[in-house]
Amino acid sequence: MSYLIIKKSIEGHSKTDMQNRFEALMKSLDYALSHTNVTENNLAKILQDEIYQIADINKHDVIIYDLDGNYLVSNKDKALVNEKKLPNNILNKVKSSDNRYDVKTYDENLGSTLTSSYIIMRNNRLEPIAIVYFPVYHSEDEYYEAFHKYVQYIILVNLFLILLSVWISWVISKNLTKAITKISDLITRTTLLGKELRPIKYFNNDELSGLVKSYNKMVYQIEDQKLLLANKQREEAWREMAKQVAHEVKNPLTPMKLLIQNFVRKFDKNDPEIESKIKKLSKSLVDQIDLVATVASAFSEFAKLPPKNDENFDLKEELENLVRVFNEGGNIYLHSNRKEIPINMDRVYLSRIFTNLITNAKQAEREGVKSVINLDVELLNKKVIIAIQDNGSGIPKDKLEQIFEPNFTTKSSGMGLGLTMVKKMIEEYKGEISVKSEEGRGTKFTIILPTNV
Incomplete structure (x- = not known):
């Protein structure tokens, strides 16, 4: 397992290193083109001098082809460039995607892996103007050689620790295995009986009797607290509901009381408008009574939803x-x-x-x-x-x-x-x-x- 983790780490390190190199090269190229209106026709002229500096800074060769796969410009002499024109299969895959396209081959002469990376280059208006090719040579052998020794050391240490752990576990568990097995069986049966916690019946007077007593005490305390909490929650819910109902009912009762008191105080049976005032009073009282009924209906609906008719x-x-x-x-x-x-x-x-x-x-x-x-x-x-x-x-x-x-x-x-x-x-x-x-x-x-x- 350790070997696989280390191997994966090496491969990841190698991929990350190559990705960082690739991004640095692309940033250099983008910067070189960022201040000029670049097209496919003038690209070679613009980069013919700067491409040497870009390749020198990043310590990598850079070869640029036009969108038909023909050689345009490079930091290398054209005679030293192996591919003057990109193969059609590579050209089609590069042009069909905005992502980088990698081709891996192994160079037996150098004993290294060659990763040929191709990507579409775009100008400031995001128009495709060329295809960039980065040949990257990298060898993972040097990583593997160092880590092989480290893996061997880890295997020996792990093997020693495993053997030591097995021996210590055997010594420690020898005297407690029987008692622990009994308690484990009792606890397993207890949990399978249902959701309620139940005490363990254990009559032996040994090292685990104190643990059993503590567990049983905890069970009783939990059950008591569950009952207390449930009662408290119910009481609190009803208390809050009662306060809300009382508040909502009290709101219309207060103006009703004031209306009646004011009417009685100013009542005059000889008042020519007495009939109109009585009608207004009646209407106000009816409105307030309807409000009380609305409150009652709302709380009734809250308590029980109407039957569904799906x-x-x-x-x-x-x-x-x-x-x-x-x-x-x-x-x-x-x-x-x-x-x-x-x-x-x-x-x-x-x-x-x-x-x-x-x-x-x-x-x-x-x-x-x-x-x-x-x-x-x-x-x-x-x-x-x-x-x-x-x-x-x-x-x-x-x-x-x-x-x-x-x-x-x-x-x-x-x-x-x-x-x-x-x-x-x-x-x-x-x-x-x-x-x-x-x-x-x-x-x-x-x-x-x-x-x-």
Whole structure:
């Protein structure tokens, strides 16, 4: 294993070294051409002097061919260049790709590997003007020779350590194997009984009895804490819910009380407008009573979702109809990557989800900034990804984590159940919802739903 790792490291080092040389050469060439308007016709003239300096600095030969594979210019004498024209197979592969094309051969005379690298050269306008050829000779033998000795040393050391570890393990485990095996069997049987933790029955008085006692004590403590925590969480949830219900009910009761007190204080049966005032009072009281009923209904809906009536329909068409209802200002835009997106779910659930999110987006409009709401719908691998993004006031960072919690709201009015219900309905379909927001820039909700089709 060590040998393979070292060998891979050597090969990686060799490839990295060659890549660094290649990039340095290309940067030198790009720099030489960066201040001139270069074309295929004047390239040889521009580089005829500078190519010697580039090759000298990088200590590598550079040969440049035109786009038909004919020799143009090099730091070497033309008579010493073996290939005056590139073979067609290499030429076609280089021209068909923007990446570097490498050809490896072995030079038996030099005992080295020759990597012939070809790449298209482009001018400042990114137009192809030539083909650059870098011949790179490199030998890995010198690396292998040094590392072979190192590998031999590592093998000997590892072998010694393995033997020593086996002997020490045998000595240490000899006296404890039987007891540990018994405890292991007991713990294994305990964990297989179910999710509940159960104490281990162990009656021997040996080195492991203290461990068993500690484990059993921990089991009892964990069970007690689980019960306490569950009760505390239930109490806390009901307490918070009761506080929210009381708060929401109290809001309409206070103006109702003030209205009646004020009416009684100013009541005059001879007042010619007494009938009109009674009607106004009655209407105000009815409105406040309706608000209390709305609060009760909202908490009732939160406690129990309506039954689902799943059916197959086109999600895009359904969203288009929904957007049409809210798009009186023409500022809501729907985008989709498919003409039709089939989905199987409850239309009412879908309508409630997006009615809530679109309403929130409209209410987040900043003063002096025209509201723009984008709905992007994508169908990918049996899943629908829907993004709803606005350019509104955004949500503060410290409140983002609470956005889906019951009774949390950033609005001056409302019960804070809308997004909680949205998340609950999405999770009913094994979906996910997430939010990103930046104050003063807007908010983006992302929903992922399985199509179930």
